[in-house]
Amino acid sequence: MPRKLKLLGVVIFLLFGYLAWQWIPMPLPAQWSTEQRALIDSLALSQLPPLPVDTGNAVADDPRAAHFGHQLFFDTRLSSNGDVSCATCHMPTSGFTDGRPVAVGIGTTERNTMPLAGAAYSRWYFWDGRKDSLWSQALAPLEDPREHGMTRMEVARLIGSTADYRDSYEQLFGELPTLEDSSRFPPQASPLGDEQSKLAWQRMDESDQYEVSLIFANVGKALAAYQRKLLPGPAAFDHYVADLQRSSSVTDSSAMSRAQLAGLKLFIGKAQCINCHNGPLFTNNDFHNTAVLSAPGVLPAAGRSEGLRLARSDPFNCTGKFSDADASECIELEFARGGDDMIGAQRTGSLRNLADTAPYMHAGQIATLEEVIDHYVAADIAVIGHNEAKPLNLRAIEKRQLRAFLDALNGALATEDRWLQPPAR
Incomplete structure (x- = not known):
């Protein structure tokens, strides 16, 4: 009996030791090191440069x-059923996402x-970077049959037939062409979409295609x-960094x-998030493969390797005839990293808000931030490509602390409220 009690005592001691190791927090330093402070300062919103x-x-x-x-x-008129606008998915009340x-x-x-807050600072758009500008990104959903379901001819006709839109357009871009001649400009036409729309587009003169x-x-x-x-506005973290300017103590703020x-401390150190x-x-x-599993029943996404190919062949890219840029300003499109190394890589999203x-x-596969952290702690083998992340030896308390950070x-967004509301019509 004493031997069994002794063994039980050892088990209890080890169990309590394990729980203590998992849950007892490590003490915070009195001050950040010079290296830590530089990293923290670099993350503050005050360091955000003017819009590019x-x-x-x-x-x-x-x-x-x-x-x-x-x-x-x-405007929901920018959809084939009259019910979908950009704000349908990019809802201002939900961080310009849809939940x-x-x-x-x-x-x-x-x-x-x-999300869209701060999107203007990105170099590439969509999860796979298939668009190289904010303006060209805005076009793709309009002609996607699963999103707005429009053709570019219908978009052009809406602009031309709506008095205030026509006025706004012509103030910015010059006189609109006349689109009433249905023999030249059919009701629905696009190089994308259904077969009828594509056939109508192919029958148009090249000059008319260009105008549309x-x-x-x-x-x-x-x-x-x-x-x-x-644009994103200051968060608690940014107020903390501002307080560090007045006191170097880690915990004074x-x-x-x-x-x-x-x-x-974990974010800029042991957890390697930075x-x-x-x-x-x-x-x-940038783009990284972190072995996120596909949604059930969906094949793994090729990611950046396919996205870069699409960006380079996009008629609305930086070098295209609809861009206002000089070709010399489009070097990123030419020299961006792609190929097999980028198979499965998706764009790194902002962590603000x-x-x-x-x-x-990229497909909403992970429901909570706790599960996201668990995913990176495990760093499983990728189904396609290779996982760039390495397993993290984070204790339970450390995962909770990282989540708290x-x-x-x-x-709140640093955007005037009028831009977050539907305009008066």
């Missing part, structure tokens, strides 16, 4: 274009809706001008809890 110039969009910062794009963004695993417009897509595509491209440029107004501070989620928007805007953007990953990145 969009050389491909001559009206990117024209207030009239932003006003026009604002109207278009909320769904994958977007639902006319039909159901295969990708999670990406130019109107279509300019609609994208107006939408992009509006979306450049959507009340902006973040001790658990969040411990999570910050390797990809760096800079004021907490993203390197994560609370508004669940579920997570992510809440410190939530903040």
Whole structure:
């Protein structure tokens, strides 16, 4: 009996030791090291540079274009059933996402809706980077049969037949062509879409195709001008960094809890999050394969390897005839990394305002941030390509602290309220 009790005591001791190791937090340092402080400062929103110039969009910062794009963004007439607008999936009240695993417009897509706040700082768009500008990205959903289900001819006709749209367009881009001649401009026509629309497009003169595509491209440029107004605002983390300017003590500020501070220490250190989620928007805007499983019943996505091919062949890319950029300004399109190394790689999203953007990953495969952290801790083998992440030896308390830190990145948008509401009509 004494031997059994002794053995039981050892088991209990080991169990309590394990639980203590899993759950007892490590003490915070009195001050951040010079290296830690530099990393923390680099993440603050105060370090965000001015919006990059969009050389491909001559009206990117024209207030009239932003006003026009604002109207278009909320207009359900830009859909084949009259029910879908850009704001259907990019809801201002939900961080410009929709809370769904994958977007639902006319039909159901295969990708999670990406948030728009700060999107103007990106170099590539969509999860696989198939678009190289904010304005060209805005065009793709309009002609996707699962999203807006329009043809570019219908978009052009809407602009031409709506008095205020026509006025806004002509102030920015010059006189609209006359589209009434149905023998030249059929009701529905596009190089994409159903067979009838494609056949109608093929029968059009090349010069007429160009006129319609130019109107279509300019609609994208107006939408992009509006979306450049959507910017993240300071969060608790940014207030903490500001407080560090007044006191170098780690815990003097009340902006973040001790658990969040411990999570910050992990974020820039042991957890290695900062390797990809760096800079004021907490993203390197690059592409990585982290072995996220496909949604059930869906084949693994080729990711960036396919996205770059699509970007280079896109008629609306930086080098295309609808871009306002000089070819010399499009070197990223030429030298971007692709090929087999990028199979399965998806774009690194911003971590700001994560609370508004669940579920997570490119097809909404992961429901909660706790599960996201577990995914990176495990770093399983990728189904296609190779997983760039390495397993993390995080204790239970450390995972909880890391999760707490992510809440410190939530903040109101630094955008005037009028841009977040449907425009008066």
